[in-house]
Amino acid sequence: MPEGEFVARERSGPTLAHLVLATRLKTLREAAGLTRQHAADALGAHPVTVRRIEQAQTSLDEGQVRALLRAYGSPVAEIDEFLGKLATANLPGWWHPWRAAMDPWQLDLMSVESAASMIRAWEPALVPALLRTRAYARAVDDALRPDLSPADKDARTELLMKRQERLHAQQTRIWAVMSATALHTRVGGDDVMAEQMAALHAAVDGPDVTLQIHPLDGPPHALTGTPAITVYRVEAPEIPDRVVREGGPAGSADVWDVSATVTDYRLLLDYSCAIALHPDKSKEALP
Known part of the structure; x- marks a missing residue:
């Protein structure tokens, strides 16, 4: 079978809303024509950190998300809307x-x-x-x-x-x-x-x-x-x-x-x- 195992994110598990937002961050980065290295530079982090964020393998931190959206050229209204959804997404799942x-x-x-x-x-x-x-x-x-x-x-x-x-x-x-x-x-x-x-x-x-x-x-x-x-x-x-x-x-x-x-x-x-x-x-x- 092809490789590509989905790696566990953390002990609480992501909500569907979190998965959607993580995917949205990847889409916005690619639409801006930026690599993971560019995104990592905006965070002052390693590209692996960006990969983990985009694959929902770690929590979405508000500060990191704001920095990424600014780097991707998102307008203020879009950033505010995204962060509002993030607050909901980070709530624990029903399980x-x-x-x-x-x-x-x-x-x-x-x-x-x-x-x-x-x-x-x-x-x-x-x-x-x-x-x-x-x-x-x-x-x-x-x-x-x-x-x-x-x-x-x-x-x-x-x-x-x-x-x-x-x-x-x-x-x-x-x-x-x-x-x-x-x-x-x-x-x-x-x-x-x-x-x-x-x-x-x-x-x-x-x-x-x-x-x-x-x-x-x-x-x-x-x-x-x-x-x-x-x-x-x-x-x-x-x-x-x-x-x-x-x-x-x-x-x-x-x-x-x-x-x-x-x-x-x-x-x-x-x-x-x-x-x-x-x-x-x-x-x-x-x-």
């Missing part, structure tokens, strides 16, 4: 209360998820996270995340429930494909599994969830052997789509925002979905 229990890569994804029009997911062995019940999600963390405290597991479960609630409210479409292995992997007790299967039935009956299943006796497909994948589609032109590939040590993931990489994974999902059971047949396959 702020749960940040201590989140994996570092999740912090940068929350603002993107909150603005996503579609989320596509592949899950090789479990029910996709955004379709999990509270009990199932907690049982997964109990089994797979012994590094976390009970309090952190509770917080992560509560955050997942809030994410699902917000995505439903904003009518984000979720298109998930998973292996039938998940239907037979016993997570928690019988009651947990029964509740989870009932929740899947209810989800696919709604307008915002599409679920496809690869049967146990099906052929290999484009994502066979691939860890969990999530692709976030955002309508805001300033914000690139993201792809997340989970795997490796507990809590780790690769996150890319490079268009070619996102397209590669989107195509893999397309190929996989093309030979998975049709959504109607997948619904019939649910226990």
Whole structure:
């Protein structure tokens, strides 16, 4: 896959408004015909500092932003408007209360998820996270995340429930494909599994969830052997789509925002979905 990993910004994570403003700064610099070195000279800093600002990998400081806008020739009215938006953008995101229990890569994804029009997911062995019940999600963390405290597991479960609630409210479409292995992997007790299967039935009956299943006796497909994948589609032109590939040590993931990489994974999902059971047949396959 092409390089271009999206590096975590800081422990609080950027808001969507912050991402938009950071991208806007890059656009204004390029429109002014200035390099990052020119911008760095205006700040008395290294070009790496400008790169981090433009890629939303650090907070937007009012003094730095004002200096950059002046260097780019922005009029006073534009500077005042930008700084007004900056004050709002620097407010904590809604997920702020749960940040201590989140994996570092999740912090940068929350603002993107909150603005996503579609989320596509592949899950090789479990029910996709955004379709999990509270009990199932907690049982997964109990089994797979012994590094976390009970309090952190509770917080992560509560955050997942809030994410699902917000995505439903904003009518984000979720298109998930998973292996039938998940239907037979016993997570928690019988009651947990029964509740989870009932929740899947209810989800696919709604307008915002599409679920496809690869049967146990099906052929290999484009994502066979691939860890969990999530692709976030955002309508805001300033914000690139993201792809997340989970795997490796507990809590780790690769996150890319490079268009070619996102397209590669989107195509893999397309190929996989093309030979998975049709959504109607997948619904019939649910226990």
